[in-house]
Amino acid sequence: MNVETILFFILAAAALGGAVNLIAQTHPIHSALSLIVVMVALAGIYLLLGAELLAAVQIIVYAGAIMVLFVFIIMLLNAGVEERTAISRAATWVGLPFGVILTVVLGWRIAFSQAPAHTGPGVDMVRASRELSQMLFTSYVFPFELTSILILVAILGAVVLAKRDF
């Protein structure tokens, strides 16, 4: 077992543990912290795969910006411990079976996958980020701009809500 495999298992355990903890915790701040653990662990896995730019963006954007906003809002609203309610009927009859089916299908696909496992660095980072940017601004320029407009609309909505007199 080489260092990369060991690192992968540590990171995967951190990501899974964080994800379970996110649901299990009752306090929003603890849940948010667990989500940050998941994101940082994912960034580590991207690094192992040689996707350095993606790893950096993952930490800067998700862990560093979006989750800071989450924590900020939770602090600002002074949200307390969540109340446990009985699980809803729809969740029992629809959610649980579909969850089980999804897990089985995904596990089956992964276990019997013929695609070779892709590991290890070896990608020229500068070229990779240049190609990524070129693709974003040529082939995928329409979805890219559409996403920007979507985010802009969301910001405008937030501003309108904040300015409204209650």
Place this chain on the structure above:
Amino acid sequence: MSDFLSANAGILIALIKVVVVVLVLLTAVAYITWFERKVVAHMQSRWGPERVGPHGLLQPLADGAKFLFKEDPTPAGIDRFVYFLAPFLALSLSLSTIAVIPLGPGQIEIFGRRTWLSVAELNISLLVVFAITALSVYGVALAGWASNSKYPLLGGLRSSAQMLSYELSLTMSVVGIVLLTNTFSLRDIVDDQRGGLLHWFVFPQIVGFACFFISALAETNRVPFDLPEAETELVAGFHTEYASFKFAMFFMAEYAAMVTVSFMVAVLFFGGYFSPFPDTSEFHWTFYLPTAGAVISGVLLLIHGLRYYTAFGRVVLPVIGAALVGLGIVCALPGVIGFVQGPFWLIAKVATVLFVYVWTRGTLPRFRYDQLMGFGWKFLLPLSLANVLITSLIVALRPAQ
């Protein structure tokens, strides 16, 4: 033993580098507090620390011992896990940034392996610095929240908002340099500034430099942007409820962040480890500048120390002076002289930036909170965006090399 050494040389070298850099950084942090108190004191016509050791040189040691042995009360009603996590996060994040900063040109040889003069040599080191900076807001925000107290909460909220806002212009102000150099590697950025003063990026990127320095002041919560710990309004801001060594951890984190930012300024805008003189034979005498600086300051310290008013100082100061003279002579030896140039110039630049930091603290009053936000969003961010636009226009119109 030698088999083990050769098999694990990479890990061993990395460990040695980590230990050396962390020890040097922590000592530097301790003495920067002394430096800051001294400089600010002299700017305000005071003496500063003077009693513990000659010129208060042992004051950091005394402060460290005090932090270790102080009573450490834990406030009631806190969130224990987060309360203890926050200082740890703050310190470990601000100590780890230094790992990617190139400390000297070329490679050195340890255990028969060539290795770069930096803890970690990555080709996305600039992005790593920003990723760690982006995470460092958690230490402050969580400390404020977990303390279960009004002043820390307000301080934590203010600082999260401030750090988020200024992070934007901090990142944007560097985009100009990335456009000019086509790389995210700090070492490549430094190597592009080879050839003396006129090649430094501070000249083509003067606007970017101004934005970077101001945002960095805000990002490290320094005067005039030290709103999170505005003592007249918020007692001590986010770390009000922390005492003893946990407080010391926040304190060290702040100063370590200051050192890192000074390194970043030197590396990005002032040519990093390159000398300000051109790399030609008529400037060969500049290789003796480290020696000259050490010998002159050593002799001055020796003369001054012999007439110091305490017996302890009359012993310690001349010894330090003599050590400086010795160091200067070692720096002039043929095998060493080429090697010391890089670290010498880098440290000289970092020390200058640190002095400007302290100078700013001694000069400027604190911003009001709304002024701070307005300045960040309405002035600094548009300015750095304009810098990006103009730089990319120039890069696009410039004839291809």
